[in-house]
Amino acid sequence: MLSDTHYMTLALEEAMSAFDNGEIPVGCVVVADGRVIGRGHNLTETLTDVTAHAEIQAITAACQTLGGKYLAQCTLYVTLEPCVMCAGAIGWAQVGRLVYAASDPKRGYTQLAPNALHPKCKVVAGVMADEAAELLQNFFKARR
């Protein structure tokens, strides 16, 4: 079994792809049985679409890989605490385990929609939080 740090590193690689494309750098991978079955990064500017968050891309991709709507046996790794929209999507997909890196005190679901996830979803926060937060800070610093 590979560690949470291993998969979060892959999510951070997705976030760096977003960064390189001028997008707020957030990345996500969905893992089932140790295999990445969906990945994505923020594409809101590229697609002119506020719904194109990393998690939405990765959930859609994972469901296409599996051929089913539910991700109960999966872990979703994302570099930033999901927003309300993405927490709602994670809830609908019945994701079994959520691992996120940096917290988002302003827009994060733990503040705004603490019961959005499936009741059985296990949550781990803070894995590689410093790396993820630094990438976000560098992005916003470069924009000032």
Add this chain to the structure above:
Amino acid sequence: MLSDTHYMTLALEEAMSAFDNGEIPVGCVVVADGRVIGRGHNLTETLTDVTAHAEIQAITAACQTLGGKYLAQCTLYVTLEPCVMCAGAIGWAQVGRLVYAASDPKRGYTQLAPNALHPKCKVVAGVMADEAAELLQNFFKARR
């Protein structure tokens, strides 16, 4: 100016399209300056994708029509109270006015994420609620 009932009737037509395709019947239209600039209906089964709710389709379509990410001047009409995910999307898009028909006490955002919308968003609930609820009831009755 056409009435809210006029546009909700269009959203109900979208919901009926969903019904005819074996999807939970929810429909949505986005209106700017009296013109429908985005529409959608639930496609979760067809696309095997829990994120394919009516509102997500309609917001994405409206943003493509406008060529911008924000819908502050728009009214979004939907036949069922938005879920957490869709309320989050409506919030990100800064939709200026939300009109919904039937309430959803179990999954609706007013219970689970009451602050998900943009603070300036005006909300009207209950427009054609009976028609929307009846369509949903007929759907679930037929499935039993």
